[in-house]
Amino acid sequence: MSELRVAGLSYSVVDRLILKGVDLEVRQGEILAVMGMSGSGKTTLLRCIAGLIKPSQGSITVDGEDIVPMTETQLNRVRLRIGLVFQYAALFDSLTVRENVGFGPLQHRTKTPAAVAELVTSLLADVGMPGTEGMLPAELSGGMRKRVGLARALANEPGLLLYDEPTSGLDPVIARTIDDLIVETRDQRGVTSVVVSHDIPSIFRIADRVAMIDQGVIVETGTPTELRRSSDSRVRAFVDA
Amino acid sequence: MASNDAGGEGAAARRAPEGPGWLVVAATFVGETSILAGQAAWLAMRGKFSLRETIRQMAAMGVDSIPIIMLTCAATGSVLAFYVADVLVRFGGAGFVGGMIALSFLLELGPVLAGVMVAARSGAAVAAEIGSMVVTEQIDALRMMSVPPVRYLVAPRVLACILMMPICGLFADMAGIFGGLVMASTHGVTQSAFMESIRTMATHADLMKGLAKTLWFGLTIAVVACHQGLNTQRGATGVGAATTRSVVLCVVFIFVSDFFLAQVLSGASASMR
Numbered sequence: 001m002s003e004l005r006v007a008g009l010s011y012s013v014v015d016r017l018i019l020k021g022v023d024l025e026v027r028q029g030e031i032l033a034v035m036g037m038s039g040s041g042k043t044t045l046l047r048c049i050a051g052l053i054k055p056s057q058g059s060i061t062v063d064g065e066d067i068v069p070m071t072e073t074q075l076n077r078v079r080l081r082i083g084l085v086f087q088y089a090a091l092f093d094s095l096t097v098r099e100n101v102g103f104g105p106l107q108h109r110t111k112t113p114a115a116v117a118e119l120v121t122s123l124l125a126d127v128g129m130p131g132t133e134g135m136l137p138a139e140l141s142g143g144m145r146k147r148v149g150l151a152r153a154l155a156n157e158p159g160l161l162l163y164d165e166p167t168s169g170l171d172p173v174i175a176r177t178i179d180d181l182i183v184e185t186r187d188q189r190g191v192t193s194v195v196v197s198h199d200i201p202s203i204f205r206i207a208d209r210v211a212m213i214d215q216g217v218i219v220e221t222g223t224p225t226e227l228r229r230s231s232d233s234r235v236r237a238f239v240d241a
Numbered sequence: 242m243a244s245n246d247a248g249g250e251g252a253a254a255r256r257a258p259e260g261p262g263w264l265v266v267a268a269t270f271v272g273e274t275s276i277l278a279g280q281a282a283w284l285a286m287r288g289k290f291s292l293r294e295t296i297r298q299m300a301a302m303g304v305d306s307i308p309i310i311m312l313t314c315a316a317t318g319s320v321l322a323f324y325v326a327d328v329l330v331r332f333g334g335a336g337f338v339g340g341m342i343a344l345s346f347l348l349e350l351g352p353v354l355a356g357v358m359v360a361a362r363s364g365a366a367v368a369a370e371i372g373s374m375v376v377t378e379q380i381d382a383l384r385m386m387s388v389p390p391v392r393y394l395v396a397p398r399v400l401a402c403i404l405m406m407p408i409c410g411l412f413a414d415m416a417g418i419f420g421g422l423v424m425a426s427t428h429g430v431t432q433s434a435f436m437e438s439i440r441t442m443a444t445h446a447d448l449m450k451g452l453a454k455t456l457w458f459g460l461t462i463a464v465v466a467c468h469q470g471l472n473t474q475r476g477a478t479g480v481g482a483a484t485t486r487s488v489v490l491c492v493v494f495i496f497v498s499d500f501f502l503a504q505v506l507s508g509a510s511a512s513m514r
Binding site: 047050077087 | 379384393
């Protein structure tokens with residue numbers, strides 16, 4: 001279980017400010033959803049938290065360690081505790097589902113190959129994908145890929161899981177399955193989760209708290225009920241749309 | 242390198258050069274490729290690379306390129322013999338045909354043609370593969386799993402290309418000389434005269450000079466292709482552009498560096514004499 005704190009986070013590209021002093025706190029074992037329109041800075045915020053891009057200002061503290069000034073080598077140590085489920089899963093094309101899910105532990109030699117094989121089988125069963133070990137990513141549907149992506153992210157036993165648009169492009173039934181998986185993952189493993197999405201039904205179904213981001217600024221944070229009752233016009237426009 | 246790019250820093254880099262923009266781009270390119278080569282060499286020296294992936298790349302970049310290299314070189318050797326034999330036989334120099342063709346291949350055509358073919362075939366494949374991995378976030382996935390892309394992707398490819406290029410060069414030499422032999426025999430140069438001419442004119446040092454060039458070409462092809470792949474931007478169009486740039490840059494660098502290598506290696510062998 002991890003704790004995440006983002007303070008005064010800004011990110012700019014050339015002369016365009018994408019994130020403008022973002023403050024966020026995610027408590028241990030909590031699911032925080034960051035919602036906002038396309039281009040509002042959600043994914044950029046997630047990539048900053050993952051250490052994939054360097055913010056221009058501010059701090060990102062994971063379990064008390066500020067990752068912003070860290071080098072790539074130092075970040076590699078912290079990233080072992082962070083998992084990211086990519087929007088399009090980002091599975092390795094040339095590897096089978098088994099190799100994709102077991103990739104992290106095998107690369108880091110944290111487990112024996114036999115233990116990794118056992119872990120892969122168990123993780124695939126947990127995400128509802130048993131028996132798919134030998135398949136290639138190209139043979140999987142969008143929803144299946146996302147589930148394998150989640151299994152891969154879980155293989156390193158992260159304390160913090162980041163989800164980038166987990167239900168985008170999925171039909172409502174599969175989207176519901178993914179939502180259930182996110183909640184189950186938190187309940188069973190106690191993982192702290194940050195979900196970036198603009199899928200309102202999904203957000204209100206899974207989130208303990210919701211942060212609304214608009215043009216790089218967090219305009220409101222609260223429980224789903226509080227957000228539903230918000231008087232902020234930007235939140236209202238998004239929730240009522 | 243743009244592997245940590247969200248489309249942002251790369252855009253900044255594209256806009257930044259003003260005034261002598263080409264100089265900034267060239268200096269950035271030289272700096273980045275040197276760092277990439279250094280990192281790959283450091284990882285290789287410490288044994289921090291996947292042996293399995295290296296062997297796979299040796300097969301893909303080297304062994305699979307050998308047939309097309311041999312075909313190209315055999316054809317070039319035949320054409321060369323066609324012109325050379327025609328002239329030399331007419332002027333009573335049939336005894337020089339084999340040696341001239343052998344020297345041309347050992348010193349120049351073998352290494353350069355092998356390099357160009359590997360750049361066109363394997364360098365393009367490497368740039369396209371890594372470029373696709375960038376645009377589909379697979380490189381970011383590697384980084385999220387704390388696996389440095391240089392360790393997992395670049396080091397095995399650089400090592401494989403350096404190890405396989407001399408072998409490709411050797412096959413290029415053999416195919417070129419064989420093609421020359423076949424064509425020369427149709428112009429009245431006997432097989433024994435052809436071989437005797439090679440024994441008289443070519444030395445082991447000539448072979449070694451050519452193979453030394455291939456080591457440099459192997460390093461250039463792998464580093465440039467990986468660099469272009471890692472710097473891919475803007476989706477599928479970007480992958481195509483990175484692949485094209487990789488092939489063009491590799492071929493240009495092979496020809497330009499070949500000029501300097503020829504001077505250096507000739508100087509080195511002259512000083513040894």
